[in-house]
Amino acid sequence: MTSPKVSLRPIVISGPSGTGKSTLLKRLFSDYPDSFGFSVSHTTRAPRPGEVDGVAYHFVDRPAFDKLVQENSFLEHAEFSGNCYGTSIKSVKDVAEKGKTCILDIDMQGVISVKNTNLNARFLFLAPPSLDILRARLEGRGTETPESVQKRMDQASKELEFAKTGAHDKTIINDDLDRTYEELKAFIFDK
Numbered sequence: 001m002t003s004p005k006v007s008l009r010p011i012v013i014s015g016p017s018g019t020g021k022s023t024l025l026k027r028l029f030s031d032y033p034d035s036f037g038f039s040v041s042h043t044t045r046a047p048r049p050g051e052v053d054g055v056a057y058h059f060v061d062r063p064a065f066d067k068l069v070q071e072n073s074f075l076e077h078a079e080f081s082g083n084c085y086g087t088s089i090k091s092v093k094d095v096a097e098k099g100k101t102c103i104l105d106i107d108m109q110g111v112i113s114v115k116n117t118n119l120n121a122r123f124l125f126l127a128p129p130s131l132d133i134l135r136a137r138l139e140g141r142g143t144e145t146p147e148s149v150q151k152r153m154d155q156a157s158k159e160l161e162f163a164k165t166g167a168h169d170k171t172i173i174n175d176d177l178d179r180t181y182e183e184l185k186a187f188i189f190d191k
């Protein structure tokens with residue numbers, strides 16, 4: 001597919017878990033493999049066989065990770081099963097350095113963080129047609145326990161409230177996937 005010109009300003013896509021962000025981004029990356037990139041995260045977990053430092057992750061030890069936290073280098077960071085993960089501001093800038101538009105799939109805390117940087121990002125909110133449909137998608141994905149569905153539904157309400165504050169440049173409701181994808185592209189290739 002020929003790639004229309006796209007700005008190197010990072011694009012932040014947020015929205016409740018299960019709204020369809022990964023589905024849409026997979027399609028975008030597959031249709032335009034040379035135009036977009038994800039930032040490379042930092043982690044304190046050990047590399048798995050075949051994982052290259054700086055490609056899969058930036059592998060760092062705990063003191064180095066803590067130092068980056070102290071220096072406010074991360075847009076977001078969290079600990080999962082004893083390992084730390086973080087998205088650095090620099091890793092987002094590195095994508096543009098390579099001539100690609102960085103796409104950030106992050107939650108509302110991440111949106112607030114990005115707004116407090118000089119990344120000059122554009123913000124897209126992907127909304128579900130309704131909370132009932134969101135629940136059905138989460139259940140239909142087959143990846144969640146009933147508890148984790150409930151946790152995501154609780155968080156979804158907070159994300160939807162946050163979107164009402166006007167923090168995003170555009171909101172798209174993901175009802176019909178093909179139509180949503182066209183709207184997503186219109187937003188992305190707009191500038």
Ligand SMILES: Nc1ncnc2c1ncn2[C@@H]1O[C@H](COP(=O)(O)OP(=O)(O)OP(=O)(O)O)[C@@H](O)[C@H]1O
Nearest residue numbers: 016017018019020021022023137141174175176177
């Ligand atoms: N427009 C749509 N109509 C029907 N089903 C959809 C639509 N978009 C996505 N789905 C389905 O909804 C489920 C959730 O989508 P997806 O995993 O892409 O959500 P997500 O926003 O990336 O969630 P997370 O933040 O948890 O990664 C998937 O099973 C996907 O196939």
